[in-house]
Amino acid sequence: MADLRIDFAGIKSGNPFWLASGPPTNTGYQVQRAFEAGWGGAVWKTLGEPVINVTSRFSGMHYGSQRVAGFNNIELITDRPLEINLQEIEETKVNYPDHTIIASLMVEPKREKWHEIVKKVEAAGVDGLELNFGCPHGMAERGMGAASGQVPELVEKQTCWAKEAAETPVIVKLTPNITDITATAYAASQGGADAISMINTINSLMGVDLDTWNTIPNVAGKGTHGGYCGPAVKPIALSMVAECARDPDISVPISGIGGIENWRDAAEFMLMGASCVQICTAAMHHGFRIVEDLIDGLNNYLDSKGIASVMDLVGQSVPKYMSWGDLDLNHKRVARINLDQCIHCNKCYIACEDAAHQCIEWFVDAKGKRALKVREEDCVGCNLCSIVCPAEGAIHMIDQPGEFPMTWNERQHLIHTIGG
Amino acid sequence: MHEHTQFMNEKVKIDQILQRSYLIISIEENLSGTFVTVQPQGEQESPPGTVHLVTADGRRYLTSRLFERKRVHAQKSENTAR
Numbered sequence: 001m002a003d004l005r006i007d008f009a010g011i012k013s014g015n016p017f018w019l020a021s022g023p024p025t026n027t028g029y030q031v032q033r034a035f036e037a038g039w040g041g042a043v044w045k046t047l048g049e050p051v052i053n054v055t056s057r058f059s060g061m062h063y064g065s066q067r068v069a070g071f072n073n074i075e076l077i078t079d080r081p082l083e084i085n086l087q088e089i090e091e092t093k094v095n096y097p098d099h100t101i102i103a104s105l106m107v108e109p110k111r112e113k114w115h116e117i118v119k120k121v122e123a124a125g126v127d128g129l130e131l132n133f134g135c136p137h138g139m140a141e142r143g144m145g146a147a148s149g150q151v152p153e154l155v156e157k158q159t160c161w162a163k164e165a166a167e168t169p170v171i172v173k174l175t176p177n178i179t180d181i182t183a184t185a186y187a188a189s190q191g192g193a194d195a196i197s198m199i200n201t202i203n204s205l206m207g208v209d210l211d212t213w214n215t216i217p218n219v220a221g222k223g224t225h226g227g228y229c230g231p232a233v234k235p236i237a238l239s240m241v242a243e244c245a246r247d248p249d250i251s252v253p254i255s256g257i258g259g260i261e262n263w264r265d266a267a268e269f270m271l272m273g274a275s276c277v278q279i280c281t282a283a284m285h286h287g288f289r290i291v292e293d294l295i296d297g298l299n300n301y302l303d304s305k306g307i308a309s310v311m312d313l314v315g316q317s318v319p320k321y322m323s324w325g326d327l328d329l330n331h332k333r334v335a336r337i338n339l340d341q342c343i344h345c346n347k348c349y350i351a352c353e354d355a356a357h358q359c360i361e362w363f364v365d366a367k368g369k370r371a372l373k374v375r376e377e378d379c380v381g382c383n384l385c386s387i388v389c390p391a392e393g394a395i396h397m398i399d400q401p402g403e404f405p406m407t408w409n410e411r412q413h414l415i416h417t418i419g420g
Numbered sequence: 421m422h423e424h425t426q427f428m429n430e431k432v433k434i435d436q437i438l439q440r441s442y443l444i445i446s447i448e449e450n451l452s453g454t455f456v457t458v459q460p461q462g463e464q465e466s467p468p469g470t471v472h473l474v475t476a477d478g479r480r481y482l483t484s485r486l487f488e489r490k491r492v493h494a495q496k497s498e499n500t501a502r
Contacts, residue, residue: 293449357423377424403484404491411483418486419446 002302003309004295005038008276009195009253011128013100015040016270016310017294020257020278021104021130021173023075028088032095037288038049038295041100042277046077046132047121048106048144050194055078059206059217061232070232071281072206074217074224076138077106082117086124093125101125101141102171105162106132106144114161114209128168130195131159133173133184134200136227146200148177152187159191169194171255176233176240177203185244189252196244197255197278199237201227230281238272242321245273261299262290270310271317287328325412326404333381333397335360335374341394347397348372348385358382423475430478433471438485447482454479 005014011420018041019034021027026045028282034042053075061070078085081156093101103121107113118129133149140147148154154170161172172179172188176199185196205227207216215223237258244250260266269277282290298310307313337348337360349372352360359378365371374385434456437444442458445468449455452474460466473479 330484375424376421378422404487406480406484406487410487411480414483414486414490415447415449418444 002307003311004040005309006276006297006304006311008074008255009128009171011041011100011102011169013040013276014098015295016266016276016298017041017248017286017291018043018100018102018255018276018278019283020280021046021102021132021279022284023073024280024283026078026080028092031088031092031101032283034283034288034291035092035096035099038291039099039288040216041102041127041276043102043104043130044085044126046104046106046135047082047085048077048139050079050081051076051138054219056217056219059226061206061230066231067100067279068230068285070204070206070228071230071284072204072217073201074137074219074226075137077104077132079235082120086120087125089121089126090343100127102128102130104132104173106135106139108142108144109148109158111161114158115165118162118165120297122168124167125158126168128171128194129162129166130171130173130197130198131162132199133158134177134204136175136201137225138178146175146177149184149200150178152183155184156187156191159188159193161314163192171195171197172238173200173257174198175200176236176258180243181240182243182247182250184220185250189250191405193252195253195255195275196250197257198240198244199233199258200238201229203234204228208383229258230285231259231261234261234265238269239268241274242272242318245315246316263294263301266294266298267313268317270313271315272321273318275311275314275317323409325409326407328402328404329411330403332400332402334376334379334400335381335383335385336376336396336398337372337374338394338396339365339371340384341391342372343391343394344371345351345390346372347388347390351384351388360385377392423477425431427475427477427481430471430473430475431481434473434478434482434485437471438489445484449479454482 006013007015019039021043024107025031025042031042042217057075059072060068063069103126105117107117135145139145157171170193172193174184188196205225214221241256253275254273256269257278260277260279266277276403349360357380359375362370363373437458441461443461445457447456456471457468458467
């Protein structure tokens with residue numbers, strides 16, 4: 001059994017799986033049940049001046065047979081008074097002293113407001129604080145959440161104010177609704193953040209009902225943009241984690257959030273630089289007990305790799321992630337069709353013919369049967385045929401022995417020196 | 421014409437440039453592709469010629485060969501220095 005314990009910016013946790021701030025961490029009842037199920041930590045639903053929420057609040061993006069490929073919410077932060085939340089945090093901490101409780105916080109961008117909430121929340125015994133600079137709806141219209149998180153100066157200043165009062169580690173949760181997340185990640189670290197977490201939800205409108213012409217979801221026939229999350233956002237979140245992890249100016253630990261559903265997703269985020277992961281949508285979809293599979297799966301994976309501690313996984317793939325200009329232009333990969341597995345559906349041919357490089361063609365084999373083959377010299381290795389192929393193992397992408405590596409950046413430098 | 425066939429035609433031209441001691445005066449890249457301006461070495465009075473590369477593989481091949489040549493030269497210089 002591998003050691004799943006983590007040390008995240010000084011916060012010790014029994015495993016890297018934390019519930020992200022959201023509906024599953026609204027109350028002490030829920031968080032205690034989550035800890036009972038095995039979650040290493042929980043980020044309490046964002047505390048601040050209690051709001052009034054609307055109904056309805058959630059909607060799911062179902063794609064084919066996949067329920068909740070994406071998820072949207074227009075729910076705001078806690079609608080319960082701070083004192084009630086703090087009382088439940090205190091009680092939960094007493095009952096589960098070895099579990100991590102992080103308080104998510106959001107107040108107006110004023111120094112005294114940050115000082116006030118930080119002191120009150122820390123007095124309840126939390127292990128750390130997460131500043132919510134990411135909530136994209138409702139609170140942003142009041143100058144908080146993403147409205148703060150999209151302005152690097154505000155991120156730095158508010159992090160600084162929180163740090164002035166904080167005695168526990170401060171994590172800054174970043175919004176993905178920005179062109180370059182490293183700008184706000186850098187601002188957070190300049191403000192003294194002990195760690196950053198990403199991503200919060202992405203601005204979204206789930207759909208329009210074609211009968212009523214109402215938005216989905218709608219509140220009495222009216223809608224607004226919400227925050228998108230769930231499996232569909234994982235690649236976006238992963239790239240943002242990777243961008244921050246590879247940036248030498250951002251040296252704080254990262255908590256990965258966004259579309260994590262299973263141990264594989266979690267391991268990918270950790271390989272790409274996250275020291276722990278936060279999960280919300282998957283818990284809303286499948287319940288707290290998914291943590292059992294997360295723990296078992298990660299444990300088995302680490303054992304199979306001969307890795308003693310999950311911390312040894314963190315960041316291992318970061319050196320493999322780089323700018324496009326540093327990729328090898330001379331690397332050659334081609335598609336190869338395995339006719340024993342091919343079901344002759346023609347999808348690869350259509351895809352290549354219509355949308356790629358027209359390098360799959362028909363031929364007649366020795367028995368007079370029509371079949372498909374790749375004209376490898378014209379194949380650019382784009383992967384499209386293997387992506388659309390429904391038959392497992394029918395198309396393999398083969399790396400071919402290539403020349404010495406040459407990147408775009410090296411090439412441009414060479415041309416420049418010659419007189420380009 | 422398949423792009424590979426087009427590339428093979430360009431490859432022949434590139435190999436000629438590199439094998440016949442042409443001097444590459446400039447490599448210009450623009451919306452129309454890559455233009456390699458060359459002059460036969462020792463024939464400064466002859467007007468320079470231009471090779472137009474259209475295919476991505478052609479443009480890749482040219483710089484790969486130039487890299488190779490640069491590496492060989494560097495290796496030779498290193499050996500001479502020893």
